[in-house]
Amino acid sequence: MNEMRLLLGIILFGSLWGFSEVILGPIINNGAIMTGIFAISFMFLSRMIFKQRGMQLGMGLIAGTLKIFDPFCVTCMVCSGIAIAAEAAIFEVMFYKLEKLDFSNLKTITVQSSLGISAAYVIFVGGYIVTQILTPLSQNSFYLENLFVKIPGILSSGLMAALVGSITIPILFQTNKLELRLKDRLYYPTTIGISALCWIIIITNFLLFS
Amino acid sequence: MGNDRFFPILAISVLLIGIFASLYVTAITNQQDIDEDKIEINNIMFSKTDFFKDIEQITITTDRGEKTGYPLDEIIIKSGVDCTECHKYTFKAIEPDPYQQTVTWEDIKTGIFSLDRDIVYFPYKTHSFWVYNIVEIEVD
Numbered sequence: 001m002n003e004m005r006l007l008l009g010i011i012l013f014g015s016l017w018g019f020s021e022v023i024l025g026p027i028i029n030n031g032a033i034m035t036g037i038f039a040i041s042f043m044f045l046s047r048m049i050f051k052q053r054g055m056q057l058g059m060g061l062i063a064g065t066l067k068i069f070d071p072f073c074v075t076c077m078v079c080s081g082i083a084i085a086a087e088a089a090i091f092e093v094m095f096y097k098l099e100k101l102d103f104s105n106l107k108t109i110t111v112q113s114s115l116g117i118s119a120a121y122v123i124f125v126g127g128y129i130v131t132q133i134l135t136p137l138s139q140n141s142f143y144l145e146n147l148f149v150k151i152p153g154i155l156s157s158g159l160m161a162a163l164v165g166s167i168t169i170p171i172l173f174q175t176n177k178l179e180l181r182l183k184d185r186l187y188y189p190t191t192i193g194i195s196a197l198c199w200i201i202i203i204t205n206f207l208l209f210s
Numbered sequence: 211m212g213n214d215r216f217f218p219i220l221a222i223s224v225l226l227i228g229i230f231a232s233l234y235v236t237a238i239t240n241q242q243d244i245d246e247d248k249i250e251i252n253n254i255m256f257s258k259t260d261f262f263k264d265i266e267q268i269t270i271t272t273d274r275g276e277k278t279g280y281p282l283d284e285i286i287i288k289s290g291v292d293c294t295e296c297h298k299y300t301f302k303a304i305e306p307d308p309y310q311q312t313v314t315w316e317d318i319k320t321g322i323f324s325l326d327r328d329i330v331y332f333p334y335k336t337h338s339f340w341v342y343n344i345v346e347i348e349v350d
Contacts, residue, residue: 076336111214114221121224135338136311143312146300152238153307155231162224 005184008191010055013046014062015198021063021084022202026072032157035087035124036164040116043091044172048103053096060088069202071209079134087127094122103173112173113166120165125158235307242304244345249328251289252349258325261288270322270333277331279324286318291349294318300348301330301341311339312350 020038028034043056064081067073073080106112132150136142247258262280265288269278286294295315302310313321313332317339321332329342 076338106213106217108214111217114217117221118217118224121228132338135336139335139339141312141314141317141335141339143298143300146310146312149302149308149310152231152234153309155227156235156307159225159228159232162221162228166221 005187006050006052006055008188008195009046009050010058011062011195012191013042013055014059015066015195017042017059017063017084018066019198019202021067022070023205025070030160031128032124032160033164035127036116036120036161037168039084039087039123040120040165040168041172043088044103044119044169045175047095048172053092056088056091057085058088060085060091063088066199066202069206071206076135076138079131079138082134083127083131086130087123090123090126091119094119106173109170112170116165116167116169117162119169121158121162124161125154128154128157238308239304239306242345244304249344250346251285252291252347254289256289261285262325264288268322270320270331272331272333274337277322277324279322279326279329279331282318282321282323282330283315285323286347286349289347289349298350300350301344302346302348303328303341303343304345305343309341310348311341313339 017038020042021034024038025034042059046055046059064083064085067081067084068077070077070080103115106115129147129151132147132154133142136146248255249258249261250256265280265284267278268281269276271277282299283294286299291297298312298314299318300310300312302308313335317332317335320334321330323330323344327342328344329340330344332339
């Protein structure tokens with residue numbers, strides 16, 4: 001795998017993920033739906049295209065960095081960014097040992113939907129718990145009993161992410177059959193251009209509304 | 211175990227966890243007989259109508275505009291807490307699901323309680339500390 005091609009892939013998917021979190025997040029205003037559609041889509045799609053471990057963590061770090069520029073974020077902004085990176089880390093751990101990194105052996109809709117349910121639920125709940133730890137920690141007000149009280153609500157809210165993930169992943173597997181490929185001549189300017197556009201919109205949005 | 215069996219089993223497991231958690235939250239929420247005129251402070255049940263009639267409301271500025279409510283420090287003192295600096299204060303809600311946050315006396319001095327949504331506002335803390343539908347203020 002060409003390292004430059006991979007690096008630009010990380011930047012592209014990370015920027016798109018960050019764009020969805022910062023620009024679409026306040027409109028959708030539901031973390032479970034955000035994870036079930038965008039986080040899951042970008043991580044699975046990039047894994048299917050590049051077949052590289054560690055790439056999704058890099059994407060999460062970029063998306064998390066962009067989340068800091070969210071003018072509508074009502075919690076600790078750095079914590080929200082870290083939570084996004086945590087979602088990526090959970091994905092990496094979940095699928096570290098999966099044979100054939102491209103998921104090509106998952107043929108039936110049942111298995112694909114099951115994958116979507118499992119991944120969306122675990123990633124959303126994990127990210128949510130990280131936020132519930134980091135936000136009070138950042139305010140010097142973290143108490144374990146407060147987290148325990150919240151756990152049933154967090155586990156319950158993961159059902160929405162699971163439901164959305166069960167639809168997202170089978171659709172994603174269908175689009176992957178399209179075999180969309182760009183020649184190197186177009187790949188580099190396209191990825192750089194789209195990434196730069198995401199960053200410009202996010203920073204402009206931050207400057208306008210913060 | 212192959213992926214064809216592993217992922218469906220994992221999916222059923224997480225769905226069961228989510229469903230049981232939802233049932234638990236629903237049971238906890240329905241179990242509480244909430245009297246909207248009552249609030250428990252430091253293990254004493256107060257009638258909001260009587261408790262707040264002598265306290266003057268103030269307006270504070272937050273990052274979401276101006277908010278009006280009763281000063282938390284006056285509420286705590288009126289409830290009979292001794293040595294206010296010695297304690298931590300936990301604001302508890304059970305709807306839409308069980309939630310609580312703990313703050314110090316320094317935070318209490320800046321915060322207000324609004325009867326509109328039974329919410330506390332702290333101007334210098336993140337919104338996750340703006341607990342709403344409060345049913346109890348626990349003094350530890």
